[in-house]
Amino acid sequence: DQQVKQNSPSLSVQEGRISILNCDYTNSMFDYFLWYKKYPAEGPTFLISISSIKDKNEDGRFTVFLNKSAKHLSLHIVPSQPGDSAVYFCAASAKADYKLSFGAGTTVTVRA
Amino acid sequence: DAGITQSPRHKVTETGTPVTLRCHQTENHRYMYWYRQDPGHGLRLIHYSYGVKDTDKGEVSDGYSVSRSKTEDFLLTLESATSSQTSVYFCAIRRGGESGYTFGSGTRLTVV
Numbered sequence: 001d002q003q004v005k006q007n008s009p010s011l012s013v014q015e016g017r018i019s020i021l022n023c024d025y026t027n028s029m030f031d032y033f034l035w036y037k038k039y040p041a042e043g044p045t046f047l048i049s050i051s052s053i054k055d056k057n058e059d060g061r062f063t064v065f066l067n068k069s070a071k072h073l074s075l076h077i078v079p080s081q082p083g084d085s086a087v088y089f090c091a092a093s094a095k096a097d098y099k100l101s102f103g104a105g106t107t108v109t110v111r112a
Numbered sequence: 113d114a115g116i117t118q119s120p121r122h123k124v125t126e127t128g129t130p131v132t133l134r135c136h137q138t139e140n141h142r143y144m145y146w147y148r149q150d151p152g153h154g155l156r157l158i159h160y161s162y163g164v165k166d167t168d169k170g171e172v173s174d175g176y177s178v179s180r181s182k183t184e185d186f187l188l189t190l191e192s193a194t195s196s197q198t199s200v201y202f203c204a205i206r207r208g209g210e211s212g213y214t215f216g217s218g219t220r221l222t223v224v
Contacts, residue, residue, distance in 0.1 A: 006154075034212045043202055043215030044155070089154055091212065098143055098162070099170070100212060102155040 003027045004092050006103035014111050019077040021106050023090030026071065030092040034100070035064060035075050038087045047088070048075070080110045115139045118203050118216035125223055131190040133219050135203030137183075143206035144186040145213065146170075146178065148199040155202065161186055193223045 005024045013019045021035075031052040036044035050057040050064045050073070057064050063076045077084055090103040119134045135144060143162055147155040147170075157170030159178040167178050175197060177189045190197055200220050204213035 002153075004154075009152075032212075036212075041218070043204075043217050045215070046211040046213075049210045049212065091155075093212070098206060099145075099157060099160060101157075102147075104152055104154040 001026075002101075002104070003030075004090055004101045004103040006090055006106050008106050009104070010107045010109070012109045012111060013080045015082060016079045019075075019080045019084065019108055019110070021075040021077075021088050021090070021108070023073050023075075023103055024071055025073075025092050025101075027092070027094070027101070028071070029094040029097075030101075032093050032095055033064070033066060033073050034091045034093075035062075036089045036091060036102075038089065038105070044089055077108075080108075082110050082112060084108060085110045116203065116205050116214060116216045118201075118219050120219060121217065122220045123222070125193050125221070127194060127223055128192050131193050131221065133188045133201055133203075133221070135186045135188070135216060137186075137205050139205065139207070140183055141205040141207060142183075144180065145204040145206070146176075146186070146188045147202045147204065148172065149202060149218075150199050158188065158201075190221075193221075195223050197221065198223045 034049040035047040037047045038044040048062045066073045087105045089105045091100045093100045116137045145160040146158040156172045161167045161180045179187045203216040
């Protein structure tokens with residue numbers, strides 16, 4: 001059973017607007033959350049992370065929000081740029097475990 | 113990414129044949145992982161290693177075995193390939209810090 005879920009397979013957004021990607025998890029032991037970005041024919045690359053002791057982490061155009069009570073996190077990209085077109089994976093782990101569980105991914109397309 | 117390479121990048125094999133994929137790192141990291149990526153499933157953990165000769169199963173380990181005789185090499189073997197093992201396989205290392213894993217560029221395996 002998938003412990004990390006990304007229920008939106010795709011998202012289309014106009015350049016300059018905000019992209020919001022959502023992720024839900026079921027394992028209450030998860031205490032570290034990450035977002036990865038993947039271009040075709042390449043491996044996933046780290047984008048941003050957040051620990052369960054925080055509810056927000058920001059890095060430039062990227063912000064991740066964590067709602068522990070709802071077991072939900074989201075990634076905001078503002079403003080969206082054409083180079084942001086990629087597949088985004090949400091991932092989670094329990095720190096003592098050293099294993100990452102991934103969601104199915106959301107394909108983002110940024111329209112000019 | 114510098115520091116982790118996968119070989120081969122592409123392979124076509126016949127059903128029932130053995131196949132070995134190689135992951136090589138140059139940075140002496142303890143933890144290494146094999147994932148497969150499939151549409152609708154994201155990345156799923158096959159096996160991982162926490163040191164030389166120390167390995168453990170992930171969520172989709174059936175039909176796969178691994179070996180790690182040296183810190184730098186982590187091998188994934190399909191003993192008798194099946195069409196359901198057609199996938200893109202990613203190796204990853206755990207560098208520590210906030211970035212979680214660093215992934216290789218992937219191996220696209222097709223079983224015909």
